[in-house]
Amino acid sequence: MLYCIQNWRSNDMKDSLPEDTGMFRLPDDVLQIQKVARDIVRNELLPLEKQFLLSPNYAHGVKETLNLRYVFDASTADRLEKISKETGLFYLLVPEEHGGAGLSTLAQVAVLEEFMYTAVPFPFANVPNILYDCAGNQIDRYLKPVINGEKTTAFAQTEPDAGSDPGGMMKTKAVRDGDDWVINGTKMWISSANECDLLMVQAVTDPDKRQRGGITMFLVDRKNPGVKIDTPGIQTWLSPRAGQYIVHFEDCRVPAEDVLGEVGNGFRLGQKWLTIHDRLMRGPLALGKMRRAIEMSIDWAKQRKTFGKPISERQAIQWKLVDMYVDFKALRSMTYEAAARADAGEDMRSEAALVKLCGTEWGARCVDQAIQIHGAMGESSELPLTNFYKYLRHAQIGGGTSEIQRHLLARSLLSDAGVNL
Numbered sequence: 001m002l003y004c005i006q007n008w009r010s011n012d013m014k015d016s017l018p019e020d021t022g023m024f025r026l027p028d029d030v031l032q033i034q035k036v037a038r039d040i041v042r043n044e045l046l047p048l049e050k051q052f053l054l055s056p057n058y059a060h061g062v063k064e065t066l067n068l069r070y071v072f073d074a075s076t077a078d079r080l081e082k083i084s085k086e087t088g089l090f091y092l093l094v095p096e097e098h099g100g101a102g103l104s105t106l107a108q109v110a111v112l113e114e115f116m117y118t119a120v121p122f123p124f125a126n127v128p129n130i131l132y133d134c135a136g137n138q139i140d141r142y143l144k145p146v147i148n149g150e151k152t153t154a155f156a157q158t159e160p161d162a163g164s165d166p167g168g169m170m171k172t173k174a175v176r177d178g179d180d181w182v183i184n185g186t187k188m189w190i191s192s193a194n195e196c197d198l199l200m201v202q203a204v205t206d207p208d209k210r211q212r213g214g215i216t217m218f219l220v221d222r223k224n225p226g227v228k229i230d231t232p233g234i235q236t237w238l239s240p241r242a243g244q245y246i247v248h249f250e251d252c253r254v255p256a257e258d259v260l261g262e263v264g265n266g267f268r269l270g271q272k273w274l275t276i277h278d279r280l281m282r283g284p285l286a287l288g289k290m291r292r293a294i295e296m297s298i299d300w301a302k303q304r305k306t307f308g309k310p311i312s313e314r315q316a317i318q319w320k321l322v323d324m325y326v327d328f329k330a331l332r333s334m335t336y337e338a339a340a341r342a343d344a345g346e347d348m349r350s351e352a353a354l355v356k357l358c359g360t361e362w363g364a365r366c367v368d369q370a371i372q373i374h375g376a377m378g379e380s381s382e383l384p385l386t387n388f389y390k391y392l393r394h395a396q397i398g399g400g401t402s403e404i405q406r407h408l409l410a411r412s413l414l415s416d417a418g419v420n421l
Contacts (some may be wrong), residue, residue: 116288
């Protein structure tokens with residue numbers, strides 16, 4: 001057993017970069033930054049993986065940059081953040097006009113695939129794309145501090161009775177009162193709500209219109225006296241620490257200047273967040289973990305023997321590996337195609353739904369097969385496979401369930417406009 005674990009600790013990344021996405025060769029500038037990311041994963045993150053996986057404090061949530069300090073000593077966490085900022089990767093998802101790298105969606109996907117190869121999170125500026133709709137003094141008060149990692153956010157849409165249909169079933173309301181809006185209602189399953197600085201809250205401002213112009217997005221300070229957060233939070237199987245919270249808004253007064261975007265446009269902003277962050281970006285999340293699982297399974301199958309032969313010579317194992325590979329290649333093609341469409345300014349909501357549906361389901365299936373190939377070793381906490389599976393299984397629920405993605409795709413298929421075939 002000890003030999004097996006030590007063997008896996010020394011397992012290194014394959015040298016070949018995924019230049020072939022199944023559709024085209026990545027541009028040279030994308031390949032260059034992709035290699036930077038891969039070198040960081042190999043040299044900095046993989047050596048820390050065992051410590052991360054065995055820590056009782058690792059957490060999943062909005063504040064993954066700061067979560068490093070729950071697991072590693074301050075010098076290690078500071079070193080990773082320094083590397084992130086010196087390479088420019090800290091601002092990977094930030095547009096150039098706001099001081100970021102200004103990378104294309106295609107480049108973001110390629111780099112994120114590399115970082116998803118390991119269970120150890122890498123510090124990025126976690127900026128929800130809807131915050132770029134900040135205007136006036138909102139830019140200095142909210143957007144810039146979030147970009148610089150000085151403040152963090154939580155997205156408050158889901159409610160106890162409104163998960164898959166938030167627009168139609170949302171009960172949280174906001175009523176105008178002079179220069180303020182007064183919010184009343186309850187949100188649930190809000191990631192890291194107890195630690196964030198800023199809540200991005202959707203509330204109904206016109207019950208007759210609801211998701212068609214009657215929902216508004218508000219920027220609410222977590223320390224607002226009208227915000228009440230139930231503690232302890234809800235602990236899930238994603239981590240040993242509670243990361244999900246119920247948030248109550250009780251006569252919560254918010255200045256009118258803290259409306260994000262226009263009044264009534266909050267549901268559209270939420271869909272903008274979901275399309276890129278919670279749907280398209282599930283593609284690289286799955287791809288990195290699938291690639292690692294396939295590589296680990298191939299190496300294990302070649303060395304593990306049953307009845308005098310490596311299990312790689314058993315057809316049952318061979319077919320599992322082939323199925324994993326087929327899913328991986330198909331997902332990579334559709335993910336990079338969707339990213340290219342996003343960069344071209346095309347409507348790619350259907351493609352994003354497809355990526356999330358296939359990425360989360362195929363990814364979980366791939367990792368599940370990897371666990372099976374490894375047998376009891378696959379369940380070891382010193383390997384990342386169970387960690388990968390938890391993330392991918394969770395991703396079939398968060399950001400819109402698999403059933404909702406199928407609903408969206410069916411609606412597009414049967415519409416007059418159709419989908420890209």
